[in-house]
Amino acid sequence: MSDVVKFRFDVDGSDFSSAGAASVTVKKKLRQLGYSPDVIRRVSIAMYEGEINMVIHANGGIAEVEASDDKIVIVLADKGPGIPDVELAMQAGYSTAKDHIRNLGFGAGMGLPNMIKYTDDLRIDTVVGEGTTITMTVLI
């Protein structure tokens, strides 16, 4: 695998039923590319949490994944409301999700902590009123 393999997905923010579909596809592709189960699991969980966040908090966006020999980089970009207090948002258990989101099984405030836990690097670029871009790197 000396090439960089790239994937790009439009994550539809208006349709919760498809939320997470991009992560399922990426997991399948990474298996085909021969990455180790541990790397695949870490990328899957981190991307899935971020993809769900884009749908429930930001009305969707674009997900891009670059897989190479030494690392996998996931970029999730949305034009949602932005995150006013990133430090607070990163705290375990902090969530602004309403009851209807919790009834769908999400909104425990563990997404960002989980994304940090499973990646080697996580960067959040966010501007209130403009959107959020989350860049995560998993080293091979």
Next chain:
Amino acid sequence: MKISEIGKLLDAELLAGEEHLDSEVISACCSDMMSDVLAYVKDQGVLITGLINSQVIRTANMMDMICIVFVRGKRPTPEMVELAEECGIAVMCSEKRAFEASGILYAAGLSHSGGH
């Protein structure tokens, strides 16, 4: 424990993944909160839930789980069953409540932790 034995113990109907009936699992997790499954599951092979949506299947796929038991008579949609087939996950439905289903499996030897 084999997946087939889970089906028998819970009097469950198999909807997907007949080819996994002989697969072995050692632990399970019971939750309607997929957020908690993502945060706390380690190596549990089985998800017991009463939640019905496609994210149940996708969450199990992310966590490398191989069997989902829908309890309290909840039935997954055909789209969910198809997605589970694609992901290689066995799907079954039981009339039992989550607490009872979990208790039966626990008593029969499934643990709550990954077992490592």
